[in-house]
Amino acid sequence: MISVQDVSFAVDGARILNGVSVDIPNGGITALIGPNGAGKSTLLSLMSRLQKLQVGTIRVDDLEVGVCAHDVLAKRLAILGQSAEVTQRLTVRQLVTFGRYPHHRGRPTEADHAAVAEALAEFDLTTFGERMLDSLSGGQRQRALVAMIFAQDTPYMLLDEPLNNLDIAASRHLMQRLRHLADERGRTIVIVLHDINYAASYADWIIAMKEGRIVRFGAPEDVITSDTIQSVFETDADVKTVEGRRVVVV
């Protein structure tokens, strides 16, 4: 369980997070939604120590973020940030092998190579293994990055808007893979999503944020309602139920 307690965060005096407390349950996909500037990405980056905590505590099971040694936490929790752009010339296989670094510390063993092959297969990248990253499409590159943090083999995976700039096919493919990881491999996935319909279709839990606070937390059918959309996003979109799933009419 990722346990966030009384976390506040400010940049140059501007409040980004205001006393956020939440327990993210183990297993399944938890989606963070909310308007731009609600503090979703900040919360995620604090959980994953990409930014330093100012006020409050965050625990990943028994490990406290900011106190726990970096290499220990790297085996517990993996993060894919929004601006994960690799400037180096790497093949897909080399990138995914870096995901095993917390385990091999620079000297990949047979077991690491096997885990890399498994990650490539899991994300349909086996045929791309020797391709250079910069020769891939945006969707394939994003898949390679997710494959890398999957290979890291951590119980928790945090993803910040991984669907950015992906078309519908690539987005659905990636979400289906994540769904599969949560269901078949018991990974706990926390994901920031902009498109509420993806959150409603694929997530088990939804955390709605507004102005640095958590305003709703629950199952999609409880959170995604016309009222919530109105109060959180301040727009009057209709919410319909299609085959048991909530769909926001845009």
Next chain:
Amino acid sequence: MPRNRLIALACLAAVCVVLYMTLAARAPWSFLLPFRGTKLLALILVATSISTATLLFQTITQNRILTPSIMGFDALYVLIFTLAVFFLGSQAVMRLPPQMVFLVTCGTLVLAALLLFGLLLRRNAKDLFQLILTGIIFGVLFRSLTSFLQRMIDPNEFATIQVASYARFNDIETDLLIIAAPITVIALVLAWRRRDALDVIALGPDLATNLGEPPLPRQWEVLILIAVLVSVSTALVGPVAFLGLLVVSVTYVLVPSPHHRHLLPAAALVSISVLVGGQTILERGLSLSTPLSVIVDVLGGAVFLFLILKGKRI
């Protein structure tokens, strides 16, 4: 594949070293061996320092155009030396043992570099263009301050500084070798021990943090190593503008590997081949008609242009 390339580069460097030692050997070996041997050792130290410093710098900034010399590291070294002469007088500086002058200048450079570039990297690490521009302006500032002080100084004292301000491969400060060699070796060993962590740092701050290598403490460590290595090469032969860029760009093309366990030795071997090979041709073939630094800069500029025009990612 990188292994075979490394072996080929090692052979090339060895050929350059053997030619440097044996070509046109007219004096007895009892004289030649220590005479040429000392200069060879200095060239190898300088070559390895510059290539390693440049590679490390490009790794912590995730950028393949920046070099310590573009960011003004060596200009800062010359400025510190000039300040010493300006305030203490050349007589006082010359009377001190050169090893001590070197140690003090090197120590000051490490402190100044940590202060300036450490703060700069910390505040603007994400804004690359600001980083490059600030670095270039720092370089210009250090050079202008140096030439300003040099103009105010007594002409006799100016001669002392002038020697330090220009690259000189023929007149290497071999007195300093006793102290520069062990310092360089220590810095190189420390860099080598970090080789696997450096691979991860090169992926950028977010991915490095995710993989358990916090970039910030590593950046400080590496900055200290860079400052020490730049001090060594600048003290021994003066500032060399284009060598680092030339050598490291060529290395990326010759040994396309993301791993520092390949890149560090490869860059050092390319650097040794260029410096020792170039010096051999100049000393033995062209009887010292042109300074090596001019040729290195011309070659460096040409390779740089070639890389850009070919559309290679640099």
